[in-house]
Amino acid sequence: MSAYTISLLSIVGINVMLAVSLNIISGFCGQISLGHGAFYGAGAYSAALVAVTTRNLPLALIAGALVGSMLGLIVGFASLRVRSDFLAVTTIGINFLFTGFVRKQGWLGGEMGISSIPPSGLGGTGNMVMIELFAAGTIAFSLYVNASWMGFAFRAVAEDEDAAATLAVNAVSYKLVAFALGTAFAGLAGALYAYFTQFINVDAFDFITSVMLMAMVVIGGIGSTFGVAIAAVALTLLPETFRFINEYRLLVFGGLLVLFISLAPGGLASLFHGTRARLRR
Amino acid sequence: MFYVDLAVSGVVFGCMYALMAVGLTLVYGLLRILHIAHAAVFALGAYVTVLVANVSGSILLGFVAAIAVTPLCGIAIYRILYQPLLHYRPDVPMIASIGLLVFMQDGFRILFGEQGVTFVKNPLAIESVDVAGITLTFAQLAVLVVTLLIFVALHLFTTRTRIGVAWRATVSNPSMAASFGVDAIRVRYLNFGIGSALAGVAGGLIALLNNFVDPTIGYVVSYKALAIIVLGGLGSVRGTLVASLFLALVESYGTIFIGSYLNRDAIAFLALILVLMARPQGFTGVRTA
Numbered sequence: 001m002s003a004y005t006i007s008l009l010s011i012v013g014i015n016v017m018l019a020v021s022l023n024i025i026s027g028f029c030g031q032i033s034l035g036h037g038a039f040y041g042a043g044a045y046s047a048a049l050v051a052v053t054t055r056n057l058p059l060a061l062i063a064g065a066l067v068g069s070m071l072g073l074i075v076g077f078a079s080l081r082v083r084s085d086f087l088a089v090t091t092i093g094i095n096f097l098f099t100g101f102v103r104k105q106g107w108l109g110g111e112m113g114i115s116s117i118p119p120s121g122l123g124g125t126g127n128m129v130m131i132e133l134f135a136a137g138t139i140a141f142s143l144y145v146n147a148s149w150m151g152f153a154f155r156a157v158a159e160d161e162d163a164a165a166t167l168a169v170n171a172v173s174y175k176l177v178a179f180a181l182g183t184a185f186a187g188l189a190g191a192l193y194a195y196f197t198q199f200i201n202v203d204a205f206d207f208i209t210s211v212m213l214m215a216m217v218v219i220g221g222i223g224s225t226f227g228v229a230i231a232a233v234a235l236t237l238l239p240e241t242f243r244f245i246n247e248y249r250l251l252v253f254g255g256l257l258v259l260f261i262s263l264a265p266g267g268l269a270s271l272f273h274g275t276r277a278r279l280r281r
Numbered sequence: 282m283f284y285v286d287l288a289v290s291g292v293v294f295g296c297m298y299a300l301m302a303v304g305l306t307l308v309y310g311l312l313r314i315l316h317i318a319h320a321a322v323f324a325l326g327a328y329v330t331v332l333v334a335n336v337s338g339s340i341l342l343g344f345v346a347a348i349a350v351t352p353l354c355g356i357a358i359y360r361i362l363y364q365p366l367l368h369y370r371p372d373v374p375m376i377a378s379i380g381l382l383v384f385m386q387d388g389f390r391i392l393f394g395e396q397g398v399t400f401v402k403n404p405l406a407i408e409s410v411d412v413a414g415i416t417l418t419f420a421q422l423a424v425l426v427v428t429l430l431i432f433v434a435l436h437l438f439t440t441r442t443r444i445g446v447a448w449r450a451t452v453s454n455p456s457m458a459a460s461f462g463v464d465a466i467r468v469r470y471l472n473f474g475i476g477s478a479l480a481g482v483a484g485g486l487i488a489l490l491n492n493f494v495d496p497t498i499g500y501v502v503s504y505k506a507l508a509i510i511v512l513g514g515l516g517s518v519r520g521t522l523v524a525s526l527f528l529a530l531v532e533s534y535g536t537i538f539i540g541s542y543l544n545r546d547a548i549a550f551l552a553l554i555l556v557l558m559a560r561p562q563g564f565t566g567v568r569t570a
Contacts, residue, residue, distance in 0.1 A: 032372055078554070082561045085315060085371065089511040090557055092504055093550035100547020207504060211379055218376040250387035257380025258362065265369045 006124045010196050012236045013131035014189050017138045019216035019232035020225060021185035024142055026214070027223035028151060029178035030158025031079050035091035036186055036213045038098035041205025043068035043187025045102065048114045048194040055118050061191045068187015069180050076179030080172055095207050102202045113201030120195040131192050138185050142225040145181070154178060155223075219260060221269025230268055284534075285415065291533030293421045295526035296428035297490070300483035301502050302509040302521050303435070304355075304476025310452045310516030311472050313371060315507060317378040318358055319480055320499035321385035326351045326481030327488040327498055328389060328398065335401045340489070347481040355477025356470050382503060390496035397495030406492040420489045427486060431479065432522060439518075444471065452516065505546075508553045514563030523564050528552060 022036045043064035050060040075094055079087050102108050109115075120127050145151050153174045156164035161171045194200050212235065220231030238256075242249045264271055301323055308316040326347040334343030362381060366374040400406075405419040412422070439445040450458040451468045459465050488494045509528055513520030528549050535548035543551065557563070 026372070078558065082557050085309075085313075085515060086511055086557060086561060086563070088315065088375075089507050090554055092507065093554045096504070096546045096550040097543070097554070100544040100550075101542070103544055104542050214372065215376050215379065218372055222370060222372065248387070248391065250383055251391060254380045254382070254384030254387060258377055258384060261373060261377040261380065262362065262365065265366055265373050 001125065003124060006128050007196075008237070008240065010128045010131050012233050013128070013135040014193050014196070015213075015216070015236045016135045016229050016232045017185055017189040017192075018213050019220070019228050020135075020138050020142050021182045021189070022213050023182075023217050023220070023223065023225065023228045024145065024154075024185075025178050025182035026217055027228065028146060028154040028158065029175060030154075031175060031178060032084065032088040032214075033075075033091045033179075033182075034088050034207070034210050034214055035075065035093070035095035035098075036183075037205040037207065037209035038095045039068040039072050039183040039186035040190045040193070040209070041098055041102070041202065042071045043190025044194045044200050044205065045108055045114070045190075046187070047191030048117050048200055051117050051194065052114070057120050057195070060195070061188060064191025064194070065184045065188040068190060069184035072179045072183025072186070073176060075183070076176040079175055079179065092207060092210075095205075095210050099202050099206050109201075111202075113199065114194075115199045117194055117198040117200070119198060127196055131196065134188065134192060139225060139229055141185075146225060150174070150177070158223075215257060219257075219267050221267025224267065224269030227267055227269035227272070287533045287537065288530065289415055289417065289421075291530040292526065293424050293490075293529075294533065295529030296424050297483060297487055298505065298509055298529055299522050299525035300428055300431065300479055300486065302506040302513075302525055303432075303518060304480045305506050306510045306513065306516060306518055306521045307472050307476040309510060311469060312363065312367065314363055314367075315371065315375045315378070316358075316363075317375060317503050317507070318362075318381040318385070319355075319476070319506065320503035321382045322351050322354050322358070322477045323480040323484040323502050324386065324389060324494075324496075324499035325354055326484030327494040328393060328484075329481070330485030331398050331400055331488050331494050332393075335398075338402070340400070340403070340405070344482065344485045347485045348478050351477040351481030351484075352474035355473040355480075359469060359473045379503075382499065386496055386499055393496070395496070397493060397498075399493050400488070403489065403492050405489055418490075420486075420492075424486050424490060427482065431482070432518075435475075435518065448472065505549065508549060512553050512556060512563050514565040517563075517565040520563060520565035527564075 018036060018040055022033060025031050025033050046067035047060040047064035050056070050063040054060070075091065078090055082090050103111055120130070122130060145154075153164070153169045156167060156169045157171045157174050164171050190205075193204070216231045216235050217228050219235065220228030239249060239253060242252055245252060304322075305316055305319050308314060308319070329347040329350050330340075330343040332343075333346040334340045337343070358381065362377055363374050366377060405423060407418065409416050409418045410422060439449050447458065447463040448468050448471060450461070451463055451465055455465055458468075484498070487498070505528075509524045510521055512528060513522075513524035531552045532545050532549050535543075535552070536545055539548065
């Protein structure tokens with residue numbers, strides 16, 4: 001495998017983790033989040049700091065997941081105060097707050113970011129295999145959650161919080177769990193990203209990134225694990241295949257996004273299953 | 282004097298924010314869509330103003346052209362993009378809207394170039410006037426006056442005219458309004474038309490203020506305007522005006538006092554989050570959560 005293929009596959013794996021984990025929060029539990037990039041970034045930065053000081057791979061990965069999850073829990077508490085579109089914009093705010101804060105922090109490298117992150121010691125291919133294994137694990141976890149009682153409770157909260165409460169589903173704790181779980185995987189993806197690039201800069205975790213991840217969830221089909229995973233792969237590879245029309249890359253990308261949603265508002269999942277009716281409000 | 286200057290620039294910015302955001306508020310109030318492509322309509326207004334002004338030699342004619350073109354664009358977006366998506370979860374039209382913004386922004390870049398366009402002749406941005414000891418450029422003055430006029434006109438329109446009342450009725454209770462014979466579809470067209478025209482004017486004004494339009498002009502609008510309409514209470518025009526001025530003043534003073542810890546956008550969103558934690562319904566919204 002060429003170095004290009006290896007790095008492309010690594011990015012695909014990381015994006016699958018991010019999109020599938022966002023789907024747990026936004027798809028299963030119905031809490032629209034446009035700030036997933038912040039948790040991804042928090043994971044990457046904390047893993048980078050741990051890696052630079054201890055050079056211990058498992059410790060750095062755990063640190064990434066933990067910090068992402070902690071930040072997610074804080075935002076989860078915010079989600080108890082504000083609902084739907086108010087929450088969507090609050091999470092945008094979290095993302096801008098994260099990038100704006102990091103840019104001004106000398107100990108986080110400011111605008112320059114953190115370079116000289118030590119290698120994982122697994123080599124390029126080993127690194128990629130590790131990322132793919134974690135991505136597969138994320139998908140498996142998401143499928144497990146969806147089939148469990150918790151998945152049922154998430155769907156109940158997403159459909160109608162007040163109705164869920166009458167069924168003795170504690171919306172507060174399930175929302176917090178959804179945020180804590182989803183953002184833990186985002187933080188872990190960030191940690192893997194830090195080891196993959198060995199150089200992180202806050203631009204990789206900005207609002208645009210969060211929007212791209214949400215686009216993956218919507219295009220895949222809100223709530224469908226496989227649909228979202230496929231959309232993550234497709235949306236990561238698509239810009240690469242457009243390289244021959246480099247000048248018009250964004251134009252084509254935006255146009256395809258509009259076209260796809262107009263033709264298949266239920267996402268890939270509805271194309272496969274015809275579950276369109278289920279996805280309607 | 283320094284603090285007064287900050288307040289003045291804050292208020293001018295606030296007026297710009299209000300004009301950008303009010304169209305978004307109107308759309309949200311009626312259809313519950315986060316119309317992010319509004320930023321592209323705003324950019325269209327800016328481009329049309331500059332280009333027509335340069336061809337015709339009259340800045341006023343540039344604004345007239347922007348007011349003529351942007352409503353058509355807004356209504357087309359509603360008719361072609363949003364109408365078929367109204368029954369889906371709000372994230373679906375939102376992502377479509379983002380796709381359109383990316384598409385149009387890159388379209389502007391390809392059509393008019395990476396460097397953007399400037400006014401050939403724009404005396405308003407350079408010449409200034411003294412008002413009560415405060416120095417303003419004519420462009421800044423124009424922003425203040427136009428914003429004031431537009432909001433007064435909007436108020437009169439929605440309270441004194443038949444169609445304006447029908448509009449408000451539809452926003453507060455669509456099915457009730459329909460049973461009284463209000464044509465909901467016409468109200469939607471009106472809504473997108475007026476909102477987009479205001480975005481067009483805002484685009485023209487910001488071009489006047491900066492003497493410059495480039496393809497990224499809409500980017501800030503796309504997220505800042507969202508923050509403003511949420512802070513204002515989603516769907517309230519008065520709330521939007523208050524939130525715009527509040528956020529612009531917070532940014533103005535914030536960059537001076539805590540600018541070394543957070544950048545401008547982060548300060549604005551920090552203020553937004555703090556207000557929302559205290560008042561989850563925004564400044565004027567009805568509490569639902």
